Amino acid sequence: MIKTIAFIGAGNLATHLALALKHAGYRILQVYSRTQSSADILAKRVDADACHSFAEVRRDADLYIFALSDKALLPALKTLQLKDKFMVHTAGSLPVSIFEAYATDYGVFYPLQTFSKARELDFSKIPLCIEASRTELESELMLMGDKISQSVQLLSSKQRKQLHLAAVFTCNFTNHMYHIGQTLLQEEDIPFDLLKPLIMETAQKVQIMPAKAAQTGPAVRFDEDVIKAHEESLKMHPDFQKLYRFASESIYHLHSEGYD
Amino acid sequence: MIKTIAFIGAGNLATHLALALKHAGYRILQVYSRTQSSADILAKRVDADACHSFAEVRRDADLYIFALSDKALLPALKTLQLKDKFMVHTAGSLPVSIFEAYATDYGVFYPLQTFSKARELDFSKIPLCIEASRTELESELMLMGDKISQSVQLLSSKQRKQLHLAAVFTCNFTNHMYHIGQTLLQEEDIPFDLLKPLIMETAQKVQIMPAKAAQTGPAVRFDEDVIKAHEESLKMHPDFQKLYRFASESIYHLHSEGYD
Numbered sequence: 001m002i003k004t005i006a007f008i009g010a011g012n013l014a015t016h017l018a019l020a021l022k023h024a025g026y027r028i029l030q031v032y033s034r035t036q037s038s039a040d041i042l043a044k045r046v047d048a049d050a051c052h053s054f055a056e057v058r059r060d061a062d063l064y065i066f067a068l069s070d071k072a073l074l075p076a077l078k079t080l081q082l083k084d085k086f087m088v089h090t091a092g093s094l095p096v097s098i099f100e101a102y103a104t105d106y107g108v109f110y111p112l113q114t115f116s117k118a119r120e121l122d123f124s125k126i127p128l129c130i131e132a133s134r135t136e137l138e139s140e141l142m143l144m145g146d147k148i149s150q151s152v153q154l155l156s157s158k159q160r161k162q163l164h165l166a167a168v169f170t171c172n173f174t175n176h177m178y179h180i181g182q183t184l185l186q187e188e189d190i191p192f193d194l195l196k197p198l199i200m201e202t203a204q205k206v207q208i209m210p211a212k213a214a215q216t217g218p219a220v221r222f223d224e225d226v227i228k229a230h231e232e233s234l235k236m237h238p239d240f241q242k243l244y245r246f247a248s249e250s251i252y253h254l255h256s257e258g259y260d
Numbered sequence: 261m262i263k264t265i266a267f268i269g270a271g272n273l274a275t276h277l278a279l280a281l282k283h284a285g286y287r288i289l290q291v292y293s294r295t296q297s298s299a300d301i302l303a304k305r306v307d308a309d310a311c312h313s314f315a316e317v318r319r320d321a322d323l324y325i326f327a328l329s330d331k332a333l334l335p336a337l338k339t340l341q342l343k344d345k346f347m348v349h350t351a352g353s354l355p356v357s358i359f360e361a362y363a364t365d366y367g368v369f370y371p372l373q374t375f376s377k378a379r380e381l382d383f384s385k386i387p388l389c390i391e392a393s394r395t396e397l398e399s400e401l402m403l404m405g406d407k408i409s410q411s412v413q414l415l416s417s418k419q420r421k422q423l424h425l426a427a428v429f430t431c432n433f434t435n436h437m438y439h440i441g442q443t444l445l446q447e448e449d450i451p452f453d454l455l456k457p458l459i460m461e462t463a464q465k466v467q468i469m470p471a472k473a474a475q476t477g478p479a480v481r482f483d484e485d486v487i488k489a490h491e492e493s494l495k496m497h498p499d500f501q502k503l504y505r506f507a508s509e510s511i512y513h514l515h516s517e518g519y520d
Contacts, residue, residue, distance in 0.1 A: 173437045185423065212439055
């Protein structure tokens with residue numbers, strides 16, 4: 001049974017996750033971050049000790065949650081040498097097997113959401129993707145997941161990698177489309193508020209109907225006059241122009257090839 | 261004062277707009293569509309006459325609302341010959357001057373939203389963009405707009421064109437990102453429900469913070485390992501791979517060049 005937890009990492013994801021676990025009754029023993037102020041801030045919020053060197057990391061937690069950048073995980077595992085401890089990472093694109101050389105009991109606890117420090121989140125709505133080296137550990141992680149989220153799923157490393165890739169399109173690239181929209185509006189002194197209802201409706205439609213059925217606009221109609229005029233308008237923004245062309249072509253292909 | 265309205269066109273936009281105007285107390289005299297069944301269905305919903313030939317279009321409406329595809333507008337104006345009538349179009353990318361040879365009193369009444377037939381919409385939340393050939397007509401259209409929407413704006417044709425372009429990015433291309441996400445998940449038997457909270461949170465964040473500040477993920481961190489692995493995963497989808505690469509580059513540029 002997991003009762004005590006140490007966090008390795010104190011970024012946005014670690015912060016939201018640690019707060020949710022604390023709230024669900026878990027004891028956060030310690031927060032490590034290589035930046036002392038980050039460790040201090042999060043540790044204070046969850047009544048934990050803070051540390052900023054690997055040598056100070058305690059050895060008595062039931063679970064170690066690594067919430068580091070993908071690149072930082074392996075060096076941390078090498079240095080920490082917690083081989084007999086139960087440890088999980090929180091990354092979408094790293095396989096569970098990354099722990100093989102450094103642990104016997106290990107797993108993945110991946111919350112699928114976009115985390116920004118300034119933003120409060122209802123963790124119960126965040127899907128959690130679980131994987132572990134043994135069935136018993138999967139059950140333990142599922143139990144912990146059920147205490148903080150309504151949506152807990154077992155996913156293989158291969159599935160999680162694909163989900164993470166899909167999340168890059170639906171979150172990061174979508175947000176980039178918003179960013180391009182903001183940039184274009186600023187050039188003509190148009191308030192971004194005009195686009196906000198459209199952004200919400202576009203997101204809401206896909207909650208209840210397939211994206212294919214929801215599509216509208218010049219590309220799906222293959223309205224060449226509008227597409228050409230838009231490309232012409234974008235001549236000062238070669239990046240946006242390229243994206244415009246390829247997104248329009250890709251929309252047209254996906255609709256003419258009969259993808260669902 | 262506008263009291264009676266004829267609709268030229270009976271598509272998704274015409275349907276939502278006619279229902280909102282009817283509900284606000286306007287009398288819809290007639291609905292024209294070249295497809296008889298479309299004209300009949302909408303006419304019935306708004307207590308209007310239906311017609312499907314231009315010769316039958318009545319001459320006594322206070323306002324003619326053209327809700328046609330961009331390509332169909334000019335031929336319709338040529339055939340109808342309503343020169344002494346007040347007429348508006350509802351298109352984002354057509355200038356108001358398109359009416360010049362065919363009318364004296366004319367304007368634009370552009371509701372910025374993505375319209376699907378199956379989807380109920382609260383019209384009061386939809387921004388309306390107004391432009392007209394004379395100030396008095398702008399006031400009349402603003403008055404009509406205020407009765408159905410909380411957000412009515414005067415925008416020039418140049419501004420509206422830019423807004424429409426921005427809407428293609430934030431709505432059509434965003435929906436395409438959702439479509440790509442769905443396609444990728446289907447390949448690994450992952451339920452699309454897992455992405456829905458992420459999609460909502462991404463849209464909600466940009467309601468209250470700049471898109472630049474909201475960005476997360478491998479591209480903004482320029483995490484080359486993840487980006488390369490994702491491109492490799494997309495090798496069976498050359499369209500998606502191209503979009504992945506250009507969107508990632510564009511995110512990186514926009515963030516390193518200091519765009520707001």
